[in-house]
Amino acid sequence: MKDIWIKLATIDRRIIYLLVFLVVALPMIFRMIMPIRVSNEVKMAFSEIDNLKPGSIVMISIDYDAASEPELQPMLIAILRHCFSKDIKVILLGQWALGLPLGEMALNQVAKEYNKKYGEDYVNLGYRPGYTALMVGIGKEIRDFFPTDYKGIPIDSFPFMRKVRNYQQIDILVGLEAGATGDAWVQFAGARFNQKIILGTTGVVAPDMFPYLQAKQIVGLIGGLQGAAEYETLVKKAGSAILGMPAQSFVHLLIIIFIIIGNIGYFILRRRK
Amino acid sequence: MIRTQLPLIITFFTGMLLIITFFIPHKPFGDLEQRFLIWYSIISGFTVLLGLDSLVRYHLTKLKREFNIHSLLLLFSLFLTLILGFYSWFRFKTPFALNSPFMYLYTYVIIPLQATMFALLAFFIASAAYRAFRARTFEATLLLIAATIVMLGRVPIGSYIWKGIAYIISGIFPKIPYEELAKKEVFALISDWIMNIPQNAAKRGIFIGTALGGIAMSIRIILGIERTYITK
């Protein structure tokens, strides 16, 4: 009996790696789908955007890069679909330089689905270094930081942008966050200028945002791949998050089983000693 | 003298100004703040270039000493990126046109490399879960239990597992109807509660501490007590 546990405890890492790979790949190959339960935080975020009237303006900040793309890109796509289907205008910008093209890719894809035109229904402002200064500065005048869009076209040549001067004209700010930029949006745009904020974050960041949610400093929180899948469920269009959740489920189960086996072995071996 | 005193004076001046303008909207303070913020944004761009020099220099000297493929490849890919970037800029007016060669590099080199580096961690976590995460103390036990509940509550499979448990419970206690029990997504409910109450409370407590620490640091920097950034 003891030998089995010793053998189990000294199993090669690579066998574990292989198991993980299989548990991720198989549910995807067999195209499993599981129903998604929608949590309260995501429902709050959804209904904030849902209650906006046509013509309202949502600003989305791409504060992530390829390292968290699988979690945040489906959120971006689902939110864009939601906005465009309700004729809400979108202003996109980004605080993480290496992630900005991801925003452009999503805009390109979703705008086509809804027949939306650049400059009339959405613009992409691009990136500027030094995000804290920008967040405060936009409170006064957005043109001080973004005289032009990411292609160098003056933003005043887009009809709906002519009326946007600062946070006052932005109905909701959606921050898609993989790091500390989310805190900065809350502490600068939220606290100083009373900007209504929704945060969509990676799983790593999400738990740290709950204090803001309870203090009503943010009005909605979309956390991790599950959060993205919930938003996809609410906008009734399945994307990569819903497709990924079964694989996610099984790996969670695998890891929990690993922890249990590891601990049983640990206690048995310790008792023997 | 000027080498250490001048930076300290500038830090004090800008730091204090930014605090004062927060409270005084009257001219010239409000305007000055906005102007400084724009400058900050411009200058921050240049800081990015700082690391570039040491990177290039390090690998050039390494190459001079002896040929090695790693350094060569690094420098090659750096200059290739620059060339493609400026070429795309001339050709498409912006390097960020999705069909430009610069974005080609982004799609097929940056995304796979960056994303895969972090995807490695999934394997490391699984292996550590099996070989190292142990309930050896009361604290660690609590942590692992909370983690397990959250991990089950945040994925769809949690509700399937609960249905299984509900089936067993209603088997043992026939008085409890299975249907009703199965409908309650217990793992999800507990996990939501954990996130909103105990973890929320502890995070708030921890962050109040770190916020105070951060403010202390900022005050030290503004007043010139903390000056490691100068000696660096």
Next chain:
Amino acid sequence: MYFLLFIFLCQFNYFEYIKGYDTPSDEGGSISLEWQIKEEFISQENPIKFFEIYRSEKQDTLFENVGFVLSQYNYYEDKGLKDNKEYYYQIWAIRERDTLKSEIIGPIIARPQWFNKNRLNVLVITIILFVVFLYYIEKARKGEKLFVRKISGLDAIDDAVGRATEMGRPILFSFGLGFITDVVTIAALSILSKIAKKAAEYGTRLIIPNYDPIVMTAAQETVKEAYLEAGRPDLYKEGDITYLTSDQFGYAAGCDGIIMREKPGAIFWQGYFFAESLILAETGHAVGAIQIAGTTAITQLPFFIAACDYTLIGEEMFAASCYLKPEPQMLGSLKGEDFLKAIILIILVISVGIATLSVLFKNIEPIYQFIKNIFTVL
């Protein structure tokens, strides 16, 4: 004709109220407008699309459209005006089929203010914080004795060094990926100093693989000094404190190799860690070492707690470092923070008490509201 119609329409009051005033607490050049349309003019079949704002410098003519807001809002801030100049305003409610115009209001004058009254609470707290931190840093600088409680992790450090010695195995210490400018690295250095002294007393070998060359030099200095203090400078081996590589996973792989080869009896992970913490702690566990971690990286703490025998959590590291070797800035800030935490605790306890009582006794509700207002950001 148009003019007549204009006057005629103004006779009706479509608006419950409309008011304009100098925007408070601003830099000037701005006027705020608020309005409310009467209930009877809000209907489903002829809904309001948006409000248009008209402005003039004269009371009755030359009104210009200066902006619009969507129908869910009843507030507009008109910016870019001249200070100390008279302005008149009119609001048009543009409905699906017709337009409702408000009466003309004015004159209104924009002025700048010297103090943002909404931020009075922030000002008071900012001043308190400055004073408290300065006071305690100054106190610590003067070398006054300031009490810091002993962190229980410090005993664990002694035990771990002892265990490694009993087993006849070396000790491994790592700063992670921190640089010398990180405060946590400074704290880790003073913890290293304690470990090195114990190791010198027991004559146990101490290995430190490094990520940053400057941190390595600092570590060498610290260990040399500790060995000297313990009276065993002969045991100090510079070759055991080496530079590995400045690459995240490369460093992890390198540490892995050393751990597998040397099989240390005790491992200390003290400093700033990123995702590589998992690989490190797992390997340490695999060779059966006692592991003691300490970091301020919140994302890595859970993994250290699960995989190590003892973990110094965040600020505990600073406290441990101050307990061992008081460094004025760190100690002063720590004590300042403690003082403020005490104040926060008192505020919490008292206000929560008042809040609870105000549910029972309605007449103390104003006190609760007053406290709540202090902690509200406008």
Next chain:
Amino acid sequence: MILNIIGTWLAATLTLAIFSFLYKDNPFYKLAEHIYVGVSAGFWVIYVWSFDIKPMLIDRFMTATGIEKWILLIPAILGVLMLTRWFPKTAWISRIPLSFTIGIGAGLGVTASIQGFLIPQIGATLLPLTTINNILLVIGVISTIIYFYFSKEFKGAWKFFSRLGIIFIMVAFGASFGYTVMARISLLIGRIYFLLHNFLGIIP
């Protein structure tokens, strides 16, 4: 089209090269890593050019008039001074722009943490103890702060609260642990989806 296929092969090769680290540290992993550092450094340069220097400095300089035009020289010069760090003899000059940015960062940080964090977070904890959740929330915050209070020995009631504090902290870390595990796995799912879908075409 052919370029996309080549690109996908390139991306797949790089993905597998990074994954090869799982087997053991090897030259392929090292190569991929160096490519990453090189390409992303190049990216940064292009970014600074097209999102900073060009729109914020050059374009503005062309369109601005009067004194505004010449004031722009100040940040431009400060920015260039930053680069004196490249030469050891002049490196100290870079402290001037550096101290400017650090001063602004610190100045903004103080008021932001007070207005944006301390005040609203304390305010949100001032709850009447009328529900179990409110009680737990308030006690959780208080006992966590007590755990990180270092100016008093843990004795008596103080010890009780600090023990309680560590329980809350551990539950919080457990939650973070669960969420972090979740995040890392999601990334792996993204990569494996790429391999199965874009590269191998096994799944639609």
